[in-house]
Amino acid sequence: MANRIKIKKGLQIPLLGKPEETFRGEITSEYVQVCPEDFQGITPKLKVKVGDTVKAGQALFFSKMYPDMMFASPASGTVTAIDRGEKRRILNVTVKADRENVYEDYGKKEIATLSAEEIKKALLNAGIWFVIKQRPYDVVANPGKEPRDIFVTGFDTAPLAPSYDFILKGQEADLQTGLNALAKLTKGKVYLSISPNTKNEGLRNAKNVTITEFEGPHPAGNTGVQINHLAPVNRGETVWTLNALDVLFIGRLFNKGVVDLTRTVALTGSEIKQTGYYKILIGTQLTKLFAGNVSGKGNLRHISGNVLTGTKITGDGVLRANHSQVTVIPEGDDVHEAFGWASVSPKRYSAGATYLQLKKAYRLDARLMGGPRAIIVSNEYDKVFPMDIFPEQLIKSILAFNIDKMEQLGIYEVAPEDFALCEFVDTSKLELQRIVRTGLDMLRKEME
Amino acid sequence: MSLRKFLDKIKPNFEEGGKFHWLYSTYDAFETFLYVPATTSKSGVHIHDARDSKRTMVIVIIALIPALLMGMYNVGYQHYLAINTQAGFWGTFLYGFLAILPQIVVSYVVGLGIEFAMAQVKKEEVAEGFLVSGLLIPMIMPVDTPLWMIAVATAFSVIFAKEVFGGTGYNIFNVALIARAFLFFAYPSKMSGDQVWVRTADTFGLGGGNVVDSFSGATPLGQLAVSDAARFGDFTFQGITGNPLSLWDMFVGLIPGSVGEVSTLAILLGAVLLIITGVGSWKTMISVFLGGLFTILLLNLFALNASMEMPPQYHFLLGGFAFGAVFMATDPVTSARTEKGKWIFGFLIGVVAILIRIFNPGYPEGMMLAILFMNAFAPLIDFYVVDANIKRRLKRAALPNNH
Numbered sequence: 070m071a072n073r074i075k076i077k078k079g080l081q082i083p084l085l086g087k088p089e090e091t092f093r094g095e096i097t098s099e100y101v102q103v104c105p106e107d108f109q110g111i112t113p114k115l116k117v118k119v120g121d122t123v124k125a126g127q128a129l130f131f132s133k134m135y136p137d138m139m140f141a142s143p144a145s146g147t148v149t150a151i152d153r154g155e156k157r158r159i160l161n162v163t164v165k166a167d168r169e170n171v172y173e174d175y176g177k178k179e180i181a182t183l184s185a186e187e188i189k190k191a192l193l194n195a196g197i198w199f200v201i202k203q204r205p206y207d208v209v210a211n212p213g214k215e216p217r218d219i220f221v222t223g224f225d226t227a228p229l230a231p232s233y234d235f236i237l238k239g240q241e242a243d244l245q246t247g248l249n250a251l252a253k254l255t256k257g258k259v260y261l262s263i264s265p266n267t268k269n270e271g272l273r274n275a276k277n278v279t280i281t282e283f284e285g286p287h288p289a290g291n292t293g294v295q296i297n298h299l300a301p302v303n304r305g306e307t308v309w310t311l312n313a314l315d316v317l318f319i320g321r322l323f324n325k326g327v328v329d330l331t332r333t334v335a336l337t338g339s340e341i342k343q344t345g346y347y348k349i350l351i352g353t354q355l356t357k358l359f360a361g362n363v364s365g366k367g368n369l370r371h372i373s374g375n376v377l378t379g380t381k382i383t384g385d386g387v388l389r390a391n392h393s394q395v396t397v398i399p400e401g402d403d404v405h406e407a408f409g410w411a412s413v414s415p416k417r418y419s420a421g422a423t424y425l426q427l428k429k430a431y432r433l434d435a436r437l438m439g440g441p442r443a444i445i446v447s448n449e450y451d452k453v454f455p456m457d458i459f460p461e462q463l464i465k466s467i468l469a470f471n472i473d474k475m476e477q478l479g480i481y482e483v484a485p486e487d488f489a490l491c492e493f494v495d496t497s498k499l500e501l502q503r504i505v506r507t508g509l510d511m512l513r514k515e516m517e
Numbered sequence: 518m519s520l521r522k523f524l525d526k527i528k529p530n531f532e533e534g535g536k537f538h539w540l541y542s543t544y545d546a547f548e549t550f551l552y553v554p555a556t557t558s559k560s561g562v563h564i565h566d567a568r569d570s571k572r573t574m575v576i577v578i579i580a581l582i583p584a585l586l587m588g589m590y591n592v593g594y595q596h597y598l599a600i601n602t603q604a605g606f607w608g609t610f611l612y613g614f615l616a617i618l619p620q621i622v623v624s625y626v627v628g629l630g631i632e633f634a635m636a637q638v639k640k641e642e643v644a645e646g647f648l649v650s651g652l653l654i655p656m657i658m659p660v661d662t663p664l665w666m667i668a669v670a671t672a673f674s675v676i677f678a679k680e681v682f683g684g685t686g687y688n689i690f691n692v693a694l695i696a697r698a699f700l701f702f703a704y705p706s707k708m709s710g711d712q713v714w715v716r717t718a719d720t721f722g723l724g725g726g727n728v729v730d731s732f733s734g735a736t737p738l739g740q741l742a743v744s745d746a747a748r749f750g751d752f753t754f755q756g757i758t759g760n761p762l763s764l765w766d767m768f769v770g771l772i773p774g775s776v777g778e779v780s781t782l783a784i785l786l787g788a789v790l791l792i793i794t795g796v797g798s799w800k801t802m803i804s805v806f807l808g809g810l811f812t813i814l815l816l817n818l819f820a821l822n823a824s825m826e827m828p829p830q831y832h833f834l835l836g837g838f839a840f841g842a843v844f845m846a847t848d849p850v851t852s853a854r855t856e857k858g859k860w861i862f863g864f865l866i867g868v869v870a871i872l873i874r875i876f877n878p879g880y881p882e883g884m885m886l887a888i889l890f891m892n893a894f895a896p897l898i899d900f901y902v903v904d905a906n907i908k909r910r911l912k913r914a915a916l917p918n919n920h
Contacts, residue, residue, distance in 0.1 A: 405552045406553040409572075419567045423572050423795070434564070438569055443683070462899075477911070493562045495565075503561055
């Protein structure tokens with residue numbers, strides 16, 4: 070029986086548009102686009118130019134800081150465009166996909182026969198190293214630094230999150246191979262956290278890992294919370310974090326010898342007529358996914374990922390690298406609600422009790438529902454922040470960029486996503502995730 | 518939606534390049550008061566909780582209303598008692614309403630005027646904090662405070678207790694209490710003694726008459742402070758015409774005192790709303806009473822005079838104790854911000870308030886000074902609470918390997 074840890078603080082935001090557990094087919098697009106901004110902390114250097122042909126799994130670009138770290142093309146085809154933004158920063162690399170995906174052959178390998186170094190090389194070279202992130206800083210892991218432990222989360226508690234049980238069904242072998250590979254990469258432990266409700270055998274009976282059950286509302290599924298309860302990160306230590314769906318890419322590389330960046334993606338949100346699961350390659354344009362399946366009322370917000378941490382995309386945007394969920398909600402910029410501060414409308418949702426609390430699912434739009442203010446209300450962040458850290462004080466130390474205080478208050482243990490719920494409930498409507506991201510980036514620059 | 522259309526039509530005048538751009542904050546304040554801003558999230562979370570700063574402040578204002586209404590009624594009640602006239606329920610209330618309304622208007626006009634101007638200068642949105650402070654200020658003053666004094670005190674506290682620190686959210690001391698403290702020290706004769714608590718003159722021609730001979734306007738705490746009774750048992754609280762006051766009178770609020778503080782019943786109603794909605798911290802409220810109770814019981818044990826002997830129920834019902842605990846100590850900006858800190862912060866307010874009441878011969882009431890005093894110490898309390906967390910983290914890091 071696995072250890073069970075109960076998370077009491079947190080919040081399950083009751084949204085409309087839960088994904089129905091039905092598989093609805095595959096979505097493809099003519100062009101596949103990879104956005105380097107998905108890979109946190111990486112400065113990309115191009116490996117291809119417009120007109121080059123690539124196979125699926127061949128590198129499009131590599132990391133300036135770690136030149137061995139490749140970033141794979143999800144599809145085979147011809148590079149047709151490289152868009153750049155300010156200061157010639159690469160915004161995206163577009164590949165016109167072949168009708169049939171042709172994979173670069175990396176050769177099937179048996180984990181047991183490989184050394185840690187060989188596994189690391191294989192992942193870097195195949196261009197899927199990006200699935201491994203590290204704390205501190207919540208960036209793509211530094212391959213040169215051995216992790217104290219590796220933390221894999223086996224479930225997602227975010228609003229409308231996909232069911233890992235459903236997605237992993239039939240892929241248990243790849244999951245186990247991936248976990249075996251990870252176990253070789255650390256002298257410490259590989260911790261796998263699962264939901265108490267999980268029935269998937271691949272998760273529940275996973276080998277080579279320490280399994281812990283986390284019970285409770287969001288953010289129980291966040292690795293940051295799990296690390297804080299299992300073995301917190303101290304100054305000078307590095308741990309790696311992954312989610313179980315990303316471990317599949319590692320498993321496929323060794324089991325099949327190819328880089329198969331296909332995700333099973335949950336289509337969710339109040340504006341989706343028929344929710345469900347689709348097989349989608351990373352970087353695929355989602356036009357066909359949305360076509361005819363979204364409500365026609367008002368402006369829409371399309372999100373790759375969930376409503377708390379996802380990336381805003383357009384209706385013809387692409388599936389971003391780290392997401393197994395796509396959400397569509399109303400934008401709300403065309404709504405003018407009179408006297409909102411006096412409203413008793415049952416359409417308004419609040420985690421606190423300044424509104425009536427109803428047992429129902431809500432259709433929330435993207436409005437801030439107020440204006441930015443200084444931090445006024447106390448104990449608001451703490452209620453949804455189940456870590457042994459003072460969130461408000463940490464945010465203030467970041468705003469002041471007081472490095473000593475940031476270290477003392479636990480900056481090394483957190484990622485922006487850990488502050489997502491704080492940002493949701495914040496009466497002062499501050500951009501907490503952006504503040505934490507900026508703080509981590511500045512700190513990293515200072516320390517490395 | 519014609520109002521919406523009107524706003525959309527005039528909005529360009531206030532935006533960058535418009536004629537009235539220098540009034541943008543003012544326009545924004547009115548627009549966001551009328552309509553929820555349609556601004557959508559640009560980074561981070563895509564959805565937001567419906568609670569904002571306006572909602573929070575409105576809840577506090579609603580919580581204050583029972584105490585305000587009871588206070589108004591009591592102003593009329595004390596007045597007609599003093600001139601020995603019957604005015605009926607509505608007449609009594611109307612008198613109090615007319616006496617208090619100008620004070621509220623003055624406090625809001627002066628305070629909001631400064632807030633709007635400051636927001637304009639700083640090119641920020643107008644913060645809502647003063648909506649609460651502006652109502653609190655007349656509620657914690659004696660009813661006969663002249664309007665010009667309310668104006669001066671409000672201006673002083675908004676500028677020197679709030680804006681110089683950076684505005685709502687950055688102030689160290691409770692703004693309303695600073696306004697009161699300012700008058701208390703600058704014009705002591707108008708803020709204490711036994712002449713200021715009952716309005717004896719007429720209001721807009723209403724309720725004229727001569728004060729009865731037996732009239733004395735001292736508050737119950739004021740009576741106790743000057744009493745030479747050796748034991749509390751020998752002492753009786755008296756109303757303004759010499760009638761004895763029961764605990765029930767004190768609970769309902771038919772006693773002389775500052776406008777909002779008299780009715781413990783109405784304050785309790787407000788407290789219930791603050792606690793249910795989570796806007797006010799129940800930890801702070803309870804700990805103020807615990808701190809008070811602890812000190813009172815201790816002093817009762819070693820009682821040397823009547824005031825040291827006074828049992829807890831009188832302390833809690835009289836003066837500003839309950840009002841301070843519910844509406845002043847819980848101000849999140851000036852209170853301790855950590856949960857453990859709130860227990861300590863509240864407890865010490867209770868202790869200090871009772872100590873001032875009993876041991877300081879000059880001030881019969883200690884709540885205002887106790888809260889302001891603890892406001893100054895709130896950051897220190899938080900420092901030690903947070904420091905314990907920091908120490909735990911450092912200790913953990915010092916262990917060779919923790920698994």
